[in-house]
Amino acid sequence: MPANISLGNAMVDQMRRGYPDRIEFYSEFLDLVRFPGDSHLSRTADMLLEKYKGRDFDLVISAGPQALNLLADQRQFLFPNVPVVFTGVRRESATWSELNSATGILMKLDPLPTLELAMQLQPQTRRVVVVSGASDFDRTWDDLARERFRNHESRLEFTYLSGLPMQTLLERLRDLPSDAVVIYLTFFTDGEGEYFLSADAAILVANASAAPVYGPYDTYMGTGIVGGCMDTFDEVGRETGDLALRILAGEKPEDIAPYFPGKDLPIVDCRQLARWELSEDRLPARSEMRFRQSSLWKEHRSTVITATFVLALQATLLIGLLFERRNRILAELVADETRRELTHASRLATVGELTASIAHEIHQPLGAILSNADAAEMLIDSSPDSMDELRQILADIRQDDLRACEVIERLRALMRNRELELQAVEPNELIENVIRLINREAKRRDVAVHTELAPGGPLVIADKVHLQQVLLNLLLNGMEAMSEIDQPKKLFVQTQLQSDNLEFLVQDSGPDIPTERRSRLFDPFFTTKKEGMGLGLSIARTLVEAHGGRIWIDDNCHTGLGLRFTVPLAQKSSNETSQFAVLSGEQTG
Numbered sequence: 001m002p003a004n005i006s007l008g009n010a011m012v013d014q015m016r017r018g019y020p021d022r023i024e025f026y027s028e029f030l031d032l033v034r035f036p037g038d039s040h041l042s043r044t045a046d047m048l049l050e051k052y053k054g055r056d057f058d059l060v061i062s063a064g065p066q067a068l069n070l071l072a073d074q075r076q077f078l079f080p081n082v083p084v085v086f087t088g089v090r091r092e093s094a095t096w097s098e099l100n101s102a103t104g105i106l107m108k109l110d111p112l113p114t115l116e117l118a119m120q121l122q123p124q125t126r127r128v129v130v131v132s133g134a135s136d137f138d139r140t141w142d143d144l145a146r147e148r149f150r151n152h153e154s155r156l157e158f159t160y161l162s163g164l165p166m167q168t169l170l171e172r173l174r175d176l177p178s179d180a181v182v183i184y185l186t187f188f189t190d191g192e193g194e195y196f197l198s199a200d201a202a203i204l205v206a207n208a209s210a211a212p213v214y215g216p217y218d219t220y221m222g223t224g225i226v227g228g229c230m231d232t233f234d235e236v237g238r239e240t241g242d243l244a245l246r247i248l249a250g251e252k253p254e255d256i257a258p259y260f261p262g263k264d265l266p267i268v269d270c271r272q273l274a275r276w277e278l279s280e281d282r283l284p285a286r287s288e289m290r291f292r293q294s295s296l297w298k299e300h301r302s303t304v305i306t307a308t309f310v311l312a313l314q315a316t317l318l319i320g321l322l323f324e325r326r327n328r329i330l331a332e333l334v335a336d337e338t339r340r341e342l343t344h345a346s347r348l349a350t351v352g353e354l355t356a357s358i359a360h361e362i363h364q365p366l367g368a369i370l371s372n373a374d375a376a377e378m379l380i381d382s383s384p385d386s387m388d389e390l391r392q393i394l395a396d397i398r399q400d401d402l403r404a405c406e407v408i409e410r411l412r413a414l415m416r417n418r419e420l421e422l423q424a425v426e427p428n429e430l431i432e433n434v435i436r437l438i439n440r441e442a443k444r445r446d447v448a449v450h451t452e453l454a455p456g457g458p459l460v461i462a463d464k465v466h467l468q469q470v471l472l473n474l475l476l477n478g479m480e481a482m483s484e485i486d487q488p489k490k491l492f493v494q495t496q497l498q499s500d501n502l503e504f505l506v507q508d509s510g511p512d513i514p515t516e517r518r519s520r521l522f523d524p525f526f527t528t529k530k531e532g533m534g535l536g537l538s539i540a541r542t543l544v545e546a547h548g549g550r551i552w553i554d555d556n557c558h559t560g561l562g563l564r565f566t567v568p569l570a571q572k573s574s575n576e577t578s579q580f581a582v583l584s585g586e587q588t589g
Helices: 002-018 038-051 065-073 111-121 136-152 166-174 198-208 233-248 270-275 301-353 355-382 387-415 427-437 439-445 464-481 536-546 574-578
Strands: 060-063 084-089 102-106 127-132 157-162 180-184 227-230 265-269 288-290 423-425 447-453 460-462 489-498 501-508 551-553 562-568 583-588
Touching: 002 060, 002 084, 002 233, 038 065, 060 065, 060 233, 065 084, 084 233, 102 233, 111 127, 111 136, 111 180, 111 227, 111 265, 127 136, 127 166, 136 157, 157 166, 166 198, 180 198, 265 270, 301 464, 301 536, 355 387, 423 464, 427 439, 427 447, 427 464, 427 489, 439 447, 439 464, 447 464, 460 464, 460 562, 464 489, 464 501, 464 536, 464 562, 536 551, 536 562
Parallel strands: 060 084, 084 102, 127 157, 127 180, 265 288, 447 489
Antiparallel strands: 227 265, 423 460, 447 583, 489 501, 501 562, 551 562
């Protein structure tokens, strides 16, 4: 039973802590509550005699009135010369006086303090319902309650529900009025002979009752009762262990009078106080509160502080990362805008360098138009019937006009500030247009431009204007690098298929560049030209990488400087990429 287990465990723990040597325990549960009667007592005594015959003991401990009575009746046979410590008995039911060499721990086990606790918590109470079972032990509690409550019958109405079948009892409890309380004693057997543990029956009673339930045992705490005034079995067990150690140490039992543990405190269940809306302020000062639901802060203060600190740290870190991400995005936007502006500026600078050649490109068709217009006028004046010649002149005028418009359109496209617009571009045509743009400048600098282009017109994914700008920049840099040499000046432009890319090579025949300076050619504001800004190659690299390609210095060039870059092909099968042929040509200024 829960009371036996609680008392026995506390007693054994206390003795093991206080006794330096090994203690050997023998434990017997007599179960005399469920099996009362002289015949069972006789069989139990015979069993103990037979079981422990010839074995010496230093101490016998009995728990409960039934075990103490058995030991008193059979003292001359059961352990006659062994000191006895008894426990868990009321003063009036103990028979230690009939024992030799015995002492023990008493328990009040009085229902009256529990009733007084109920009255203190519920002063409006007018009815008291006393519940107990039908076993002999239950009836001793019922008799005790009737005796102890007699002085309160003048102001309270008592109803004793003793020995009823369990279902009948529960139905009676469901109809209790609001001014009633229930005093639950013990309940080992109901009126139909069904056996219960008192703590289990307390759960049924507390759940069914329409009024608060109180009880005198601490083993009922947690079953649904409000509380009671009691000695706890843990405390009784510890006191019994201490007393047993005194006997084992040499004190004589007859020199120690049986005594009470001295606590007998009101104990209440905080959850039941809240359930029945009972005020804690009405409790006696030394009451013990159980099952109090402490706040998270009170129970886990250090954990809450640590968790709050960690969360705050994580939140700060997260906010910092968000700000850093926001700043990075803003910086990238600013960098993109700056790159676009620099690209545009570089493009305007390129146009500036080509101004003379572009002017010549435009002037040439305009001059031809004017000459053809003069010739047509003269032809009309001198020979009005020469219509065929006149048509040819008009065709020449139209062609020259288209040439001028094309040059102007290329110039406008090159100068326009715009976003990257990827599309399929024919690189051979683009290279020819770029060479046409620098044709006049190449003539002026006496530079011969050679091309070696991949045949078949492979298409690349690129922005036409940006790719044109990269080529213009590399070609103009090459012409600038050869400005002071005496030998023939040559620019070489090559394209070849490389897997999924088209690789471009622009190589001049100028002087070599030292290795330590080559590594910095793509750095912003680094230049080898006297009046250069150092942005051309840096922007060229940015544009090439924006296309998904890369640009690098060709270390295998034996003369001048060779720069290679790649641009992704638009569509190319593996078979096509394995075929490579070179279309060779030469265009000179």
